[in-house]
Amino acid sequence: NHRVDARSLWLYRWYYSSTSQWILSFTTFLILALAFIETPSSLTSTSDVRYRPAPWEPPCGLTEGVEALCLLVFAADVSVKSYLVGWAQFRKNPWLLAYLVVLLVSLLDWTVSLSLICQEPVRVRRLLRPFFLMQSSSMMKKTLKCIRWSLPEMASVGLLLAAHLGLFTVLAMLLLPCEKRCHVRSQDDRRDRQRLTYFRNLPEALTSLLVLLTTANSPDVMIPAYSKNRLYAIFFIAFTLIGSLFLMNLLTAVIYNQFRGYLMKSLQTSLLRRCLGIRAAYKVLSSMTAEGEAHPEGVGVKPQDFLQVLQKVQLDRDHKQAIAEKLRSRSGDLLSADKFQKLFDEFDRRVIKEHPPRPEYQSPFLQSAQFLFGHHYFDYLGNLMALGNLVTICVFLVLDADVLPEDRDDFVLGILNCVFILYYLLEMLLKVFALGLRRYLVSSSNVFDGLLTAVLLVLEISTLAVHRFPHPGWKPEALGLLSLWDMTRLVNVFIAFRFLRIIPSMELMAVVASTILDLIKNMRAFGGILVGVYYIFAIIGIILFRGVIVPPGNSSLAPDNGSAPCGSFEQLEYWTNNFDDFAAALVTLWDVMVVNNWQVFLDAFRRYAGPWSKIYFVLWWLVSSVIWVNLLLALILENFLHKWDRRSHLQSLTGDLEATSE
Amino acid sequence: NHRVDARSLWLYRWYYSSTSQWILSFTTFLILALAFIETPSSLTSTSDVRYRPAPWEPPCGLTEGVEALCLLVFAADVSVKSYLVGWAQFRKNPWLLAYLVVLLVSLLDWTVSLSLICQEPVRVRRLLRPFFLMQSSSMMKKTLKCIRWSLPEMASVGLLLAAHLGLFTVLAMLLLPCEKRCHVRSQDDRRDRQRLTYFRNLPEALTSLLVLLTTANSPDVMIPAYSKNRLYAIFFIAFTLIGSLFLMNLLTAVIYNQFRGYLMKSLQTSLLRRCLGIRAAYKVLSSMTAEGEAHPEGVGVKPQDFLQVLQKVQLDRDHKQAIAEKLRSRSGDLLSADKFQKLFDEFDRRVIKEHPPRPEYQSPFLQSAQFLFGHHYFDYLGNLMALGNLVTICVFLVLDADVLPEDRDDFVLGILNCVFILYYLLEMLLKVFALGLRRYLVSSSNVFDGLLTAVLLVLEISTLAVHRFPHPGWKPEALGLLSLWDMTRLVNVFIAFRFLRIIPSMELMAVVASTILDLIKNMRAFGGILVGVYYIFAIIGIILFRGVIVPPGNSSLAPDNGSAPCGSFEQLEYWTNNFDDFAAALVTLWDVMVVNNWQVFLDAFRRYAGPWSKIYFVLWWLVSSVIWVNLLLALILENFLHKWDRRSHLQSLTGDLEATSE
Structure with a gap:
């Protein structure tokens, strides 16, 4: 019982287009990210109360202006949504009602904030912001349920x-x-x-x-x-x-x-919805056919109509082509419901992309060279070189550990680095020669290698330009946080990621690694909930504990460092773990979530802020460490077992096939 | 292909009788417990290297004598077992072969030990002892697999x-x-x-x-x-x-x-084995019938034969009775295989014990009193009193916290304690009066209450005898570790266990609590493995690190307490965590297993015993914390899900029944 007139349909299409959805996501991100800039702003290099400079204060109206824009976008969102579902549905949908209420409260609070020229003590709307994130994903709503x-x-x-x-x-x-x-x-x-x-x-x-x-x-x-x-x-x-x-x-x-079965259930639900959608599309199309002409062979869908519709629908290009091809291969008869349904099974098949052909060379020398450098043994050689690179870095790290930095001699390492970078460059060029540029770019691992090589080359050339060519006693100076030289070594370490490509070749590792990859896909809902919970607790923490941690010497409460008993907040120098701005609050909450040494926080905040602070920390422990970590474990278990069952199912299937073929 | 002649059968019966099995278990326990008494004996009140007195040294020959006895019992065990399974099976059974080898090595090592008058540096046989525990349970072998x-x-x-x-x-x-x-x-x-x-x-x-x-x-x-x-x-x-x-x-x-499915599989296996056993028994009995007389009605088992066999078999008395009754209720025909099998279904039913009748009193006053005190509201009143008792103890603990023990006045608490104990005594007597002694003793919760009351009464009377009757300023003195008075309060706390009886009345709590109870039953295999692993690691730890932790001041390595940096072994005063005797080693291993602060151990043993000690601790961390804790989690998950599925299965069954009855 959604609206189905032409204007509503146009609105539907526009609302669910990728552009407007992307705008919504970006708005959500923006309003959440505001917390880093707003009044206790996190734009200092450290949050240590001892060394922290005065943070930058945004002028009144800047963040408020951005916020107003975001809220306007959300207002448009809620009005479009409620128009589309209709009044009857709207009243029954608690999420939409809550959306409206949250929006109204936010606007009211925003007005109060502006009328007090940003001097208000508490901003209620900051607490409500995670709601915008929560309501945007149906998966998150399900998880909450x-x-x-x-x-x-x-x-x-x-x-x-x-x-x-x-x-x-x-x-x-x-x-x-x-x-x-x-x-x-x-x-x-x-x-x-x-x-x-x-x-x-x-x-x-x-x-x-x-x-x-x-x-x-x-x-x-x-x-x-x-x-x-x-x-x-x-x-x-x-x-x-x-x-x-x-x-x-x-x-x-x-x-x-x-x-348990959460993943299976959500998979089944999405399959069911697709079936229903296809069925509905079939009905609409067949009724159109029936209207147009009284066909003798009963109901059905004309392939031409279907092809027309297919062109308009937003789908993956490869899948669209596959369906269209299958459709053309049929005779021009009407499609029955079953056949219509079957066409969409193409979605479940993975489209195997054809590789672009290798370039063909005429000369036999070039051909043999192409065979040589296109062979996968050449990849192994590259991996070996990367391993050698990693080992040299490690060896030099160990050797340099006991030498004062003033006495270090980076000459040998500099030469070796040049050699390795030259090898990577050569490898890239040879591969492009052997496979052709297009085929080289198809494989994402090649693109990754090429990108790394390019970055390395740029870094190395700039290092050489700044520090001249390596000579005995050569020692690049650190400029800022990381020297160019360190950066080069850092990028070299990323070469180590080349080894991750070996993983899928071991069967068990492949299952384990693919579980992790799948997990990251399924993690979005859980990650969203985590972000929401962190956000709310961080804001509450800022409201409650902002400024209670005072640097040593400034207060009678804090003993100075030397006399602090072992294991106390002051002795451990946890001065960076405070609630004075949003970023620091997040890290503090993380530290408590990891649970180790959280008694130090309990004790310190009891002394600085009063005994009731305990409730806040225990509550956070319960929510984050007890509930969320267990949720994560449940998700990982679910994903792994699902994957494992499917794998052993496939194995038994292939086993059966082999048995029957024998 | 086990031996089935009469002598072997007698040996079977004798070997699997509860007495000889109990002897075996006791021997296993004894040989494992020897580690507490053997040369680095654990019989000191503390393992703190600073205060530890010289431990008692067992005279050479004492522990060795006990050990020789145990080894003899095991030798008898292995010979009976190998005789029963026969040579062909014996050669194929790796556990039996290993048993023999372990026994031989132990005996050899024992001889060496005696010939050196207990002065040998390393006792290999101590490392092999957990094997005796492992081989005793098929569940443990399965878990290891x-x-x-x-x-x-x-x-x-x-x-x-x-x-x-x-x-x-x-x-x-x-x-x-x-x-x-x-x-x-x-x-x-x-x-x-x-x-x-x-x-x-x-x-x-x-x-x-x-x-x-x-x-x-x-x-x-x-x-x-x-x-x-x-x-x-x-x-x-x-x-x-x-x-x-x-x-x-x-x-x-x-x-x-x-x-996953481990529990289900083992349940299925044991069911299958029972079915096979019953089938075999049926075959034997029916062949006996066929031999005795040529019966016209084909094969079958005579109920009389079966009853005779039943009398000889070791079974639970209640089950035996149930089967015999069912057998008698049938006509005297021969039993077919199906009916024979069905008789044993009685095992799966829980036998509902009949409560002994309440005593019947003549006078109406006594009858109404019986109704009053037999009602379950009376139980609630008792629980309320126990709660009150607990609350008074807590209140006095809070009140006494800031008072020096010399100034404390235990007069009010003493009086209150007397009142509560009198109430418990009265409650017990009234219940015995209302339910009758026999019915009172049937319920285990009543027995628990009665026992507690008796212990409380004895403690209270002896307290009163020693310290006289409470008067203002009354303060019992501590004698030894715990004063009589503290003991009384302690037993009072056990009254709190009465509340555990409320748990089964809440449905969800009941599932959770029964999971824990089931778990403890299924835990034996895992517990056995844990004991084995602890044993081996503790012995290795004693061999490697005995005496390396030296008290402060005795060594140039250990800085004295005041100057030790925060977070070090010396500052935290972990002197009790050493490997100088078996009990201390167990606690040290436990501390590392819990993982918190284990870097302190890594650091301390690196300093005292050399950098290679790290390997020992990392290995222990992998075995205990990573593998065993995850194993425990898997077991808990398995048990809970099994329980939950059965519960929801039962619920849906009853739901169906109700639906059909409507």
């Missing part, structure tokens, strides 16, 4: 985890030796006091065990008690075994259980 | 991981700022030098990134470069994302793929 479905089960495992944590906390308070936790002995020195606070009171014990659940303070928390008596180790081992090994993995199982 | 099958795939992922690691190491050497890694500036202070050695030369960079792969040095390794420029964070994030999130999870997928 999947997550919502698995919440009850996750909650039940979470309840078990909480019970486990609570029980062990009380046990720890009763079991662990009193001298180690009950009270701070006055005769103890400061360092000792610092270390023995894991179980001093109930909230601290709870935090310690929560962190132990992520194994982030694993042996440390055990040491004081364990060094008193061996048997205390059993307590901690039991806690980790039950908590992180059993219950956490059970959580993974619960999430995977919900996502 | 599964692991061997998945090795090629794991190797391919491992190769990808190695390539990833190598590439990023070279990139790190080229990319990271030179000041931070190239050379140690002389004007830097010592602490600074300590922190900037992550990427000083190629081997160190490789180690740093290997540790980063396990995220054990996650933000620290990034900080020096990141605090110089934001963009360096991208390098580390990319490394972690590809390495730990993608490739490591892919490894999990590979292992899970191999274990």
Whole structure:
């Protein structure tokens, strides 16, 4: 029950054209990227509170102007969408309704922001921006639904985890030796006091065990008690075994259980939709035929009509050609529904592209040279040279490690580098000669090689121009972040990617590697959700914790570096991990997501920002590390098993074929 | 083609009787447990090298004597087994052959050991002991086979991981700022030098990134470069994302793929074996019938014969009764093969035990009291009281946290404890009164409650006897590790286990909890492999690293505590984590398996025992953390999905039944 009149159809076509979809994606990207430039702008070279210069402040109205443009585009988007689906559908679609609401709130907030000349304390609309990303992909909506479905089960495992944590906390308070936790002995020195606070009171014990659940303070928390008596180790081992090994993995199982068949289902849905679409197209076309002339042979589609339609439809060029050819090879009869459907099976076949022919040379010398350099052994020789290049770089890295940079002599390496680059150039030219330019450019690996060689050549020539030709005692100076010379070596390292081409030739590696490639395709939905979650948490973090981390010496709270106890935020010099701008907040969130040493953040923000900051970090841990990482694992499992099953299915099919042919 | 003569059958029966199997298990346990007592004996209260007293040395001949007994039992075992399977089978069975070899080597080593009066440097037989555990369970052998099958795939992922690691190491050497890694500036202070050695030369960079792969040095390794420029964070994030999130999870997928259907297969195999066994029994019995008398009605089994056999077979009593009853309910005809088979379906049904009747009281008052205390609301009241008990303990723990132990007043808590214990006693008596003693004892949760109450009562009475009745200012003294008073509170905490009974009443929780219970049953094979691997690595660790960790002050290698740099073995006081005896080695291995802070061990053992110790720890990390933890995850996934599918299958069945009944 979408609109189907001519104007609506034109609008449909225009709306789903690649241009307007691309504009939408770009707008979404733009509005999300604004966060890097907006008032706590991330345009400083470092986020370290000790060395950070004052960041650039965008003038009021710049980001707001860009934002207004984006919001206008979204307004157009939502109006076109709601017009196309019609009012009845619109009311029932929660995503569209939410879209409208988010847009209105954003516009309102934007007006408030401008009327206060960008001095408002909190921008609500920044929190709402990830919504634009979420609503743009149906896959993301589906994934969100999947997550919502698995919440009850996750909650039940979470309840078990909480019970486990609570029980062990009380046990720890009763079991662990009193001298180690009950009270701070006055005769103890400061360092000792610092270390023995894991179980001093109930909230601290709870935090310690929560962190132990992520194994982030694993042996440390055990040491004081364990060094008193061996048997205390059993307590901690039991806690980790039950908590992180059993219950956490059970959580993974619960999430995977919900996502099992997720990929299959979405594949089936898209197949079903295609079938329905083809069926509908058949009906329309056959009714047109029936209208035009009363045909004697019942209903059907005239191939000419179909060909006409095919020209207008946006499809892959190769597939279009294949279908058209198949159509022409048939007789001019009407197409029945089945045959119509079968034409589209071409989509599932991979179109095998024909290679352009090799150039043909007359002279026998040139022919044998062509055979020689076109052979795949020549590729192997190239790979060998690349390996040699890599090895020389490594060898020189090892040799140079103990030499002061002032005393280094890059003469030999410079000469070797020239030789390798000349070889790569020669290889490229010979391959172009043997295969012909067109055939050379068809293979993407050749294009990659050629590109690398060109970049290397440019870099090497500019290095030589700046630093003259290598001579004993030659040493290019570093200019800026990376010297030209370093850059050349860096590009040389990319030569290592040539080896990735060997992977598909080993069968098992091929399955594994192709899983990763497939994964990246299927990752977009999950990546989008991750981006959204990061965005929201980073903005909340900026609102809550902006400026709470103060450089040492400026505050009475922060002890200066020398006296900071081991393992604290100050001693580890985590000054770069703060929430003072968007980019720094992202990296801080990443560090907490990786979970290792996150107790340092818990402790530091407790001291700088108050005890309630704990909730923020624990929540982020739950969302990112517990839910999202398990989601990723589920996705990888799903992809790999799907791939594996299809592979073994194909193998058994070929096995059957061979058996029958015997 | 096993032997089937009468003597062999008697031997079979005797060998597979529960007594001799129990003796075998006990012997295996004994020989494994010897490691705790043998020469580097673990019988000290702590393994801290600073405070450890000289351990007790077993006199030469004690452990050797026990070991000789165990080896004799194993020799008997292998001879009976090989006699029963026959020579032809024996030669083909690699496990039996290996058993014999291991036994011979052990005996040889034992003789050498005795002839050197227990002063030999290395005991090879200790390394071979886990074999006795492995060969005892067919499940473990199967699991080992599964692991061997998945090795090629794991190797391919491992190769990808190695390539990833190598590439990023070279990139790190080229990319990271030179000041931070190239050379140690002389004007830097010592602490600074300590922190900037992550990427000083190629081997160190490789180690740093290997540790980063396990995220054990996650933000620290990034900080020096990141605090110089934001963009360096991208390098580390990319490394972690590809390495730990993608490739490591892919490894999990590979292992899970191999274990998928593992549970189903083993279930099917055991069912198949039962079917075969029943079939064989039928054949034997029917041939006996045919021999005895020429029966007119073809072949079959006489029920009387079957009943006679049934009496002799070792089976669960309940199942036996069920089968016998079913048999008697039939007419006296011969049993056909199908009917014979069907009799054994009784095994799959759960026998519902009948509850013993409640006692019947005459007086209406007693009857209403019985109704009252037998109702399940009374159970809820008991749970509520237990909750109250737990809450009081927690409240007092929080209140007492800031009070010095000398000033504490346990008067209120003492009174409250008495009240709760009296309540539990009353509850137990009332329940016995309402349900009758026999019915009370049938339910295991009641038995658990009763036992706890009894223990509590004993502890409380002895506390009162020692410390007198609570009065203001009452404070029981600690005697030994735990005071009686602490013990009472501890047992009170076990009251919390009463709440576990609520779990099965929530549906999702029930699935999750029953998965854990099932898991523990299926865990034996995996647990056995873990024990074996731990055993072997601990023994190797003792051989390699015994005594290399020396207490501070005794050695020029170890800086004393105050000057040790932050994050080092000495500053963290990991003195208890050494390989000086078996128990300490186990805990050290556990700490490395949990992976957090394992770089500390790598560094410390590099300094104390030489750079080659790294290989041992990396190998242990691969075996335990990478392979075994993933194996565990695969097992949990398998169990949960199996359970879930069966549950939803049952649900759909009941759904269908309801639909048809409507």
